[in-house]
Amino acid sequence: MGYKQIVFDVDGTLIDTEYAVIHSLQDTIRAINGKIISDKELTFALGITGENALRRLGVSDIASALSMWDKNMEKYRDTITVFHGIKELLETISELKLGIGIVTSKTHEEFRSDFQKFDISSYFETVVCADDTLQHKPEPDPLLKYMEWTKCQANELLYIGDSIYDMQCAKHANVNFGLAKWGAGNRVNAQKAFCTPFDLAKSLALTKS
Known part of the structure; x- marks a missing residue:
């Protein structure tokens, strides 16, 4: 993988x-x-x-x-708070030498206002916001834009999200999806789900080893 x-x-x-x-x-x-x-x-x-x-x-x-x-x-x-374990997850991904990015339904203005104040924003190299594409989640366009910018193929991405729209966007773009169950709760069911950020970090470390 x-x-x-x-x-x-x-x-x-x-x-x-x-x-x-x-x-x-x-x-x-x-x-x-x-x-x-x-x-x-x-x-x-x-x-x-x-x-x-x-x-x-x-x-x-x-x-x-x-x-x-x-x-x-x-x-x-x-x-509004950062979920427990997110910073440690991002540190693990960085140590694994994997790229870290964002695909969000927020506009760039909303992203700056809502997110950039947190001390994790420096981990993200590529950010696709709502105003970067004409079509939005659940359409594939945001992830397709991300692949265009990073020169990656669909099978080289793992998209982590908490909503049905995230899952559908990934499916339509042929990108693997992982459910952030720590945010989704019982609202969404997915084949690949992670109860905590620590579970995701462990999974990524095992696949990389």
Whole structure:
């Protein structure tokens, strides 16, 4: 299994943003049309672009709603954390001389705002954001763009994510997928799943030895 690149989703995989994303989206929808939507009804928004999530909720002025959603996220910044074991995982991958990258549904602006403040951002050599492709997860375009930039073949990548959209994106791009069960919980079932970042690190070390 000659992986050359280990590629990660961000939300629910590297950082725990579920509470912040869902509650800020609840606030946004309530401000727009007065509707109160339950946490469970909004889990679909985890893993797709903010634009697509708002469109599925029937919001007409997407640009204004995105701006409001981003401002509402600020109220929940303190709830966002790096998952336990992620830094150690990244150190292991680096020691194995494998490339480390990101394919995310965040825009570059959202990525800078939500992610780059954490002390793990320096590990990532290649980052594909939503504004780098016309089509987004679950379409294959983000991973195809990553392969274009890194000059890697599909069988040389392992994509780690927590959502059905991540898994479908990998499948459509013929890329191997590993489920970050530490972020997905019981929402998604996948053939290859890792309960903790330490399990993934151990698996990669064994395949490399």
